[in-house]
Amino acid sequence: MSAPVEGTAEPAVEPAVTDWTDQLLELDVGAVAHGGHCVARHEGRVVFVRHALPGERVRAAVTEDAGGSFCRADAVAVLVASPQRVEPPCPWAGPGGCGGCDWQHAEPALQRDLKAVVIAEQLSRLAGIEREVTVEELPGGSLDWRTRMRMAVTDDGRAGLRAHRSHEVLPVGDCPIAAPGALLPVLEREWTPTAEVEIVRDAAGEVHATELFEGVRHPALGSGTAHEQAAGREWDLPAEAFWQVHPHAADAVVAAVLEGVGDLAPGACAWDLYGGAGLIAAPLAERVGPEGRVVLVESDPAATAAAGRCLADLPAVQVVRGRVEKVLNGLPGPPAVVVADPPRKGLGRGLAGRLAEQGAERIVLVACDPAALARDVAAMAEHGYRLDALRAFDAFPMTHHVECVATVRRK
Ligand SMILES: C[S@@+](CC[C@H](N)C(=O)[O-])C[C@H]1O[C@@H](n2cnc3c(N)ncnc32)[C@H](O)[C@@H]1O
CATH class of the missing domain: 2.40.50.140 (Nucleic acid-binding proteins)
Incomplete structure (x- = not known):
């Protein structure tokens, strides 16, 4: 190409930018x-x-x-x-429809296979681990499972669901993946336009709903105390505290965690990080016995209060209210085993490394994002941990979400 001659400026050559939107x-x-x-x-x-x-x-x-x-x-x-x-069971599934489900048009067995491929791919790409993965079905089928859900409110005060990657609120009427009866009392009411509504249908069938408007929570339906059953125990917890969304997920996760934990001698010390109301701490405490110690760390005061009440019969449990990243260094230990069940974004490289430095024989990671899980497993590999057992559950049928329980062991 010849140099532009001064005074005879060539038109600037812009790279061809073609916006394909709407094509x-x-x-x-x-x-x-x-x-x-x-x-x-x-x-x-x-x-x-x-x-x-x-x-x-x-x-x-x-x-x-x-x-x-x-x-x-x-x-x-x-x-x-x-x-x-297959024909989607929900009329709101499909282009321009509700953003809550991704795979209504796939046979349930294929949905699980797709999720297995994604987990395997994330492990391969982000952690360099090649592994066949199976996603296990939970009882109850693909519909009627969602016991916790957040709805948006239309401009005329009706609860609805958001379209995919959009602020538009669709007046869905009902949702076929919601637990039976969960939405009826919510759909019948008028809500504050632009508010959000958090809904819980507990194991006893009671519906609890809270309106969230301008950062303030307004209890609107139900007693606010969710009654749940899992790990062979009864749980009464504030409806806003974390609990698994699928009615069979809590038991499936607990069983997989205990499998990952393996033998735990009476008197041993275990950590249950991001412990919620103590779903995992309870069976760990039963394993280590009264002379052992299970340190449950949780930042939500509603959950720690519930843990204090629900686990009062288990003297091994010590509840620490705080953020894991802040309190980690001061926790009683060393732990023989660590269970970590962080929010969706996972532990992150720094915290995964700090956790690995505690020297536990096994670390069991509970994760709802396979990419975050793979990154955490990769970070722990840098500290000598290798992926051992991996279980995955279809705890969110029709959506792309999946719950994983991965155990890493010190080499
Ligand atoms: C995925 S839930 C797991 C709860 C519990 N393991 C269960 O199965 O019921 C994650 C929990 O971590 C808590 N949490 C979020 N960030 C935290 C942090 N930085 N430190 C401690 N707890 C945190 C949340 O309040 C929530 O209860």
Whole structure:
């Protein structure tokens, strides 16, 4: 290319920027990716396609163009369907519909396979671990399971659900994945426009709802005390405290954690980090006996108060209210085993490393995001821990979410 001659400025050559938003593309759909979509390629660019399945050919409308890197699209017509495609049971599933579910159009067995592929892929990509993964079904089928849910409120005061990646509130009427009876009293009421509503249907069938408006919680329905049953015990906890969403998830997680923990001698010390109301601390305390110690760390005062009440019969349990990252160094130990069940973003590299430095023989990680889990496992590998058992449960059917319990052991 010749140099521009002074005074005869050549027009600047701008890179061709084509915004594909709203374009219709015909795509051959490839593998599933983390987040409830599949990967396709078009003219060398990656397109994340929702409402499609691997192996399908679809016509997809681009919903977002991330400017050169990738696009998002919704399959609006299926040209060649997967044999495992089904009619979504919910009329609000599909393009432009409710953002709560990702896989209503897939057979439940395929949903579990897709989640298994995602877990295996995240472990491979982020932790360098090649492993076959199985996602286990929980009892009860794919519908009627969601005991906890957050709804938005329409401008005319009706509870609804948000469209995918949008602030739009859809007046859904009912939700087929919600636990039976959970939404009825909520849908009948008028709520403050733009508020959010937190709903819990507990094991006794009582519905608790709290309106959240301008940062303030207003109890609206139910006694506010959720009655739950799990790990062979009864639990009364504030409805706003964490509890597993699927009615069978708490028992499945506890069983997998105990399997991961393995033999724990009476008198041993165990840590239950991010312990909530003590779901995992309780069976650990039964294992170590009254002369042992289970240190439960939890930051939510409502949960620690519930743990104090629910575990009052277990003298081994010591409840520490605080943030794990702040209190870790001062905890009684050393622990023979650590269980960590952090929020979705996981421990993070720094905290995973600090935890590994405590020297426990085994660390059991409970995780609802396979990417966060893989990053934490990778961080622990730098400190000599290797992935041992891995269980995964379809605790969120119809969605892309999955619950994992992974045990890492010191080499
Ligand atoms: C996924 S829940 C697990 C609760 C419990 N293990 C169970 O299964 O019921 C995560 C818990 O961690 C608590 N939490 C969040 N951030 C925390 C932090 N930095 N330190 C301690 N607890 C935290 C939350 O309040 C929540 O109860």
